[in-house]
Amino acid sequence: MKTYFRLLSFAKPIEKFAIPYVVATLFAIIFNTFLFTLLGPLLETLFINDAPTSLSKVSSSIDFMGQFSEYIRHAIDIYGKTETLKIVCVIIVFTVLLANFFRYLSQRFMEDLRVHTLLNLRKTVFNNVMNLHIGYFNNERKGDIISKVASDVQVVQFTVTNTLQVVFKEPLQLLFYIAVLVSISLKLTLFSLLVIPISGFIISKIVKRLKHQAKESHESFAKMIGFLDESLSGIKIIKAFNATTSVKDKFDDENKFYSFLNRKMARRQQLASPVSQTLGVFVVVFIVLYGGTMILTGQGDLTPSKFLVYIATFSQVMQPVKALTDSFSGIHSGIAAGERVLDLIDTKPELVNIPDAKVIDGFNSxxxxxxxxxxxxxxxxxxxxxxxxxxxxxxxxxxxxxxxxxxxxxxxxxxxxxxxxxxxxxxxxxxxxxxxxxxxxxxxxxxxxxxxxxxxxxxxxxxxxxxxxxxxxxxxxxxxxxxxxxxxxxxxxxxxxxxxxxxxxxxxxxxxxxxxxxxxxxxxxxxxxxxxxxxxxxxxxxxxxxxxxxxxxxxxxxxxxxxxxxxxxxxxxxxxxxxxxxxxxxxxxxxxxxxxxxxxxxxxx
Missing domain, CATH: 3.40.50.300 (P-loop containing nucleotide triphosphate hydrolases)
Structure with missing residues (x-):
C-alpha cells in the first residue's frame, strides 16, 4: 500500500479532478439504482390483478418501492392505467438519460485525472534521468531505462487511476444495491452476500503470484527494448558479419519468454472473473428456489413483483463485485511496474550543486x-x-x-x-x-x-x-x-x-x-x-x-x-x-x- 499511495501522489492536485468525479459518480449511482426500483411498482401496479391487496401490504412498509407503488396507484385512479404507463415510461427514459449523462461526466473527469497523472509521472521520471550522472548510464541497460519511461509509466498510471475509480465507485454502487436488497428481504440478502468474502478468498489464492510474474514480465520487456535498440544501432555490423539469423534467434527467445509470462499472468487474471460469476450464479439459483417457494406457499410478505426486482438487482450486484476482483488481480502488475519506476525516481545523482554554489562567468587563468x-x-x-x-x-x-x-x-x-x-x-x-x-x-x-x-x-x-x-x-x-x-x-x-x-x-x-x-x-x-x-x-x-x-x-x-x-x-x-x-x-x-x-x-x- 505504501507504494500505491506514493504513486497516487503524482495525481496531485487530486482534489481538482476527484471532487467533480465523486459528485458525478454519486448521481450516476443514484439514478442507476433508482432505475431498478421502478421495475417492481410498475409490474405490481399495472400487470398484477391483486395490486390493491399487495399495495395495502407495501404501503405500510418503509421501503421506497412500496411508497412509489402507492404513488402509481393514485395515478391510476386519476389518469387510468394507459396514461400512467406513459408517465412511468417517461420517468424511466429520463432516469436512464440522467444516469448515463453523469456516468459520462465521471468517466471524463477520471480520464482527465489519468492524463494528469501520466504527465506528472513521466515528467518526473525523465527529469530525474536527465539529472543523473554520466557513470549511471555506463552501468545500466539503455533498454531498461526506455522501458521504465515508456511502458512501465503507462502501466502505473492506468492501474493507479483505474484502482482509484473502482475503489470509490464500485463499493458505493454495491452499497446502494444492497440497500435495495435488504429493503426487500433481509434473510435472502444475508445469505446471498456470503458470495463476496468467499469469492475474495478464492481469488486472492488465484492471483497470489501475479506480482512476481509481473515484475519478471516488465524486466523481460526491458531486455527486448534494449536488444532492439542495439540491433538497430548496429545493423551494419550485424549484416556485415552475417549475424542476422543469430540476432533474430536471440530476440525470438526473449520474445517467447515474455509471451509465456504474459500468458500465465492472463490465465490467472482471467480465472478471477469466472470464479466470482460462477459463485454468483449458484447464489442466484438458491435465491430463485428459496424465494419462489416462499411465494408459492404464501409464506412471508414477498410478492412476485418484489421478487423480480430482487433477482434483477442481485444480478447487478455481481458487476461491481466483478470489477473489484478484476482490479484486485490487475493491481499487482501496476505495483510491480510502480516499484521499477520509483526505483528510477529514487536514484539520486552523485554530482549535485552544494547549497550556495558559486557561479563563474568566465575563464581567466x-x-x-x-x-x-x-x-x-x-x-x-x-x-x-x-x-x-x-x-x-x-x-x-x-x-x-x-x-x-x-x-x-x-x-x-x-x-x-x-x-x-x-x-x-x-x-x-x-x-x-x-x-x-x-x-x-x-x-x-x-x-x-x-x-x-x-x-x-x-x-x-x-x-x-x-x-x-x-x-x-x-x-x-x-x-x-x-x-x-x-x-x-x-x-x-x-x-x-x-x-x-x-x-x-x-x-x-x-x-x-x-x-x-x-x-x-x-x-x-x-x-x-x-x-x-x-x-x-x-x-x-x-x-x-x-x-x-x-x-x-x-x-x-x-x-x-x-x-x-x-x-x-x-x-x-x-x-x-x-x-x-x-x-x-x-x-x-x-x-x-x-x-x-x-x-x-x-x-x-
Missing part, C-alpha cells in the same frame, strides 16, 4: 589537477595526476590506449568527481562551483560525432537555441560545413536522420564543430576523430578543428602528429599516471615513452 585519483568501481584509472592547463594554451593528451586519457578529459567538465584530490578552475575548487556554470565555459567535440534527428540548423544551434540564421551560417563557415550544407536537399533545414546517418562521417564531424563554434566557449575539449575519414574529409575536418582552437584554451586527445607538434604542452599518460610533460622537441630529447610512440608510428600525419 588556469585549470589545475592536484593529486587526482579516480576509480571505476574497484579498478583504479588515474593515479595522482598533477597538471596545470593555462589559459590560451593547447594541451595534447597522448599515450597508449587505456591509459586514462578519456577519463581525465571527462573530469574537466565534471562528468565525474575524483575519488581524491581536487580539480580547480581559476583557483576555485570544482565542488564549490555551480556545475552548469563550469560546463558553460566549455565546448566539446567528441570522437563520436553525435547529431540529433533534427535539421542541420537545429543541430548547430543546439547550444544556443536563440541563434540567428547569420550566426549559424557564420559558425558553419568556420567549420568548413557551409558549402556542403548549401548543397543538401533543403539546405540548413535538411533533416540529418537518426544519429545523423544521412550525412557522411566528415560532414557529421563538421556540423559538430560548427555547434561548438556557435557556443563560443573559452575552453575546447577535443577528441579528434579524423582517422576513420577519407583524405579530403580529414583535411577539411582538421582545418575546421584548427579554426576552432584559435584564441582558445584547448585540451586535445591527439591522434595526429601535426596537432601534437604544434601543441604548447604535451602530456604523456600511461597506466593512469603522467609520465612525461613538455613540448614535442623536449619529449623527443628525453628518449622516453613519447619518442617510442613516435618511432612506432603510433600517430598519423
Amino acid at each position: 588556469a585549470i589545475s589537477f592536484e593529486n587526482v585519483f579516480f576509480n571505476y568501481g574497484d579498478k583504479q584509472i588515474l593515479n595522482g595526476i598533477n597538471l596545470n592547463i593555462k589559459k590560451g594554451t593547447t594541451v595534447a593528451l597522448v599515450g597508449p590506449s587505456g591509459g586514462g586519457k578519456s577519463t581525465l578529459m571527462d573530469l574537466i567538465p565534471r562528468f565525474h568527481d575524483p575519488k581524491s584530490g581536487s580539480i580547480k578552475i581559476d583557483g576555485l575548487n570544482y565542488k564549490e562551483l555551480n556545475i552548469e556554470s563550469v560546463r558553460a565555459q566549455m565546448g566539446t567535440v567528441n570522437q563520436e560525432s553525435f547529431l540529433f534527428n533534427d535539421t542541420i540548423f537545429n543541430n548547430i544551434a543546439f547550444a544556443k537555441p536563440n541563434a540567428t540564421t547569420e550566426e549559424v551560417m557564420a559558425a558553419a563557415k568556420i567549420a568548413n560545413a557551409h558549402e556542403f550544407i548549401e548543397n543538401t536537399e533543403n539546405g540548413y533545414q535538411t533533416f540529418v536522420g537518426d544519429r545523423g546517418n544521412r550525412l557522411s562521417g566528415g560532414q557529421k564531424q563538421r556540423v559538430c564543430i560548427a555547434r561548438a563554434v556557435l557556443a563560443n566557449p573559452p575552453i575546447m575539449l577535443l577528441d579528434e576523430a579524423t582517422s576513420a575519414l577519407d583524405t579530403e574529409s580529414e583535411k577539411l575536418v582538421q582545418e575546421a578543428l584548427n579554426n576552432l582552437m584559435k584564441n582558445r584554451t584547448s585540451i586535445v586527445i591527439a591522434h595526429r602528429l601535426s596537432t601534437i607538434q604544434h601543441a604548447d604542452k604535451i602530456v604523456v599518460i600511461d597506466k593512469g599516471s603522467v609520465v612525461e610533460t613538455g613540448n614535442h622537441n623536449e619529449l623527443m630529447n628525453q628518449n622516453g615513452l613519447y619518442k617510442r610512440l613516435i618511432d612506432m608510428q603510433a600517430f598519423t600525419d
Whole structure:
C-alpha cells in the first residue's frame, strides 16, 4: 500500500479532478439504482390483478418501492392505467438519460485525472534521468531505462487511476444495491452476500503470484527494448558479419519468454472473473428456489413483483463485485511496474550543486589537477595526476590506449568527481562551483560525432537555441560545413536522420564543430576523430578543428602528429599516471615513452 499511495501522489492536485468525479459518480449511482426500483411498482401496479391487496401490504412498509407503488396507484385512479404507463415510461427514459449523462461526466473527469497523472509521472521520471550522472548510464541497460519511461509509466498510471475509480465507485454502487436488497428481504440478502468474502478468498489464492510474474514480465520487456535498440544501432555490423539469423534467434527467445509470462499472468487474471460469476450464479439459483417457494406457499410478505426486482438487482450486484476482483488481480502488475519506476525516481545523482554554489562567468587563468585519483568501481584509472592547463594554451593528451586519457578529459567538465584530490578552475575548487556554470565555459567535440534527428540548423544551434540564421551560417563557415550544407536537399533545414546517418562521417564531424563554434566557449575539449575519414574529409575536418582552437584554451586527445607538434604542452599518460610533460622537441630529447610512440608510428600525419 505504501507504494500505491506514493504513486497516487503524482495525481496531485487530486482534489481538482476527484471532487467533480465523486459528485458525478454519486448521481450516476443514484439514478442507476433508482432505475431498478421502478421495475417492481410498475409490474405490481399495472400487470398484477391483486395490486390493491399487495399495495395495502407495501404501503405500510418503509421501503421506497412500496411508497412509489402507492404513488402509481393514485395515478391510476386519476389518469387510468394507459396514461400512467406513459408517465412511468417517461420517468424511466429520463432516469436512464440522467444516469448515463453523469456516468459520462465521471468517466471524463477520471480520464482527465489519468492524463494528469501520466504527465506528472513521466515528467518526473525523465527529469530525474536527465539529472543523473554520466557513470549511471555506463552501468545500466539503455533498454531498461526506455522501458521504465515508456511502458512501465503507462502501466502505473492506468492501474493507479483505474484502482482509484473502482475503489470509490464500485463499493458505493454495491452499497446502494444492497440497500435495495435488504429493503426487500433481509434473510435472502444475508445469505446471498456470503458470495463476496468467499469469492475474495478464492481469488486472492488465484492471483497470489501475479506480482512476481509481473515484475519478471516488465524486466523481460526491458531486455527486448534494449536488444532492439542495439540491433538497430548496429545493423551494419550485424549484416556485415552475417549475424542476422543469430540476432533474430536471440530476440525470438526473449520474445517467447515474455509471451509465456504474459500468458500465465492472463490465465490467472482471467480465472478471477469466472470464479466470482460462477459463485454468483449458484447464489442466484438458491435465491430463485428459496424465494419462489416462499411465494408459492404464501409464506412471508414477498410478492412476485418484489421478487423480480430482487433477482434483477442481485444480478447487478455481481458487476461491481466483478470489477473489484478484476482490479484486485490487475493491481499487482501496476505495483510491480510502480516499484521499477520509483526505483528510477529514487536514484539520486552523485554530482549535485552544494547549497550556495558559486557561479563563474568566465575563464581567466588556469585549470589545475592536484593529486587526482579516480576509480571505476574497484579498478583504479588515474593515479595522482598533477597538471596545470593555462589559459590560451593547447594541451595534447597522448599515450597508449587505456591509459586514462578519456577519463581525465571527462573530469574537466565534471562528468565525474575524483575519488581524491581536487580539480580547480581559476583557483576555485570544482565542488564549490555551480556545475552548469563550469560546463558553460566549455565546448566539446567528441570522437563520436553525435547529431540529433533534427535539421542541420537545429543541430548547430543546439547550444544556443536563440541563434540567428547569420550566426549559424557564420559558425558553419568556420567549420568548413557551409558549402556542403548549401548543397543538401533543403539546405540548413535538411533533416540529418537518426544519429545523423544521412550525412557522411566528415560532414557529421563538421556540423559538430560548427555547434561548438556557435557556443563560443573559452575552453575546447577535443577528441579528434579524423582517422576513420577519407583524405579530403580529414583535411577539411582538421582545418575546421584548427579554426576552432584559435584564441582558445584547448585540451586535445591527439591522434595526429601535426596537432601534437604544434601543441604548447604535451602530456604523456600511461597506466593512469603522467609520465612525461613538455613540448614535442623536449619529449623527443628525453628518449622516453613519447619518442617510442613516435618511432612506432603510433600517430598519423
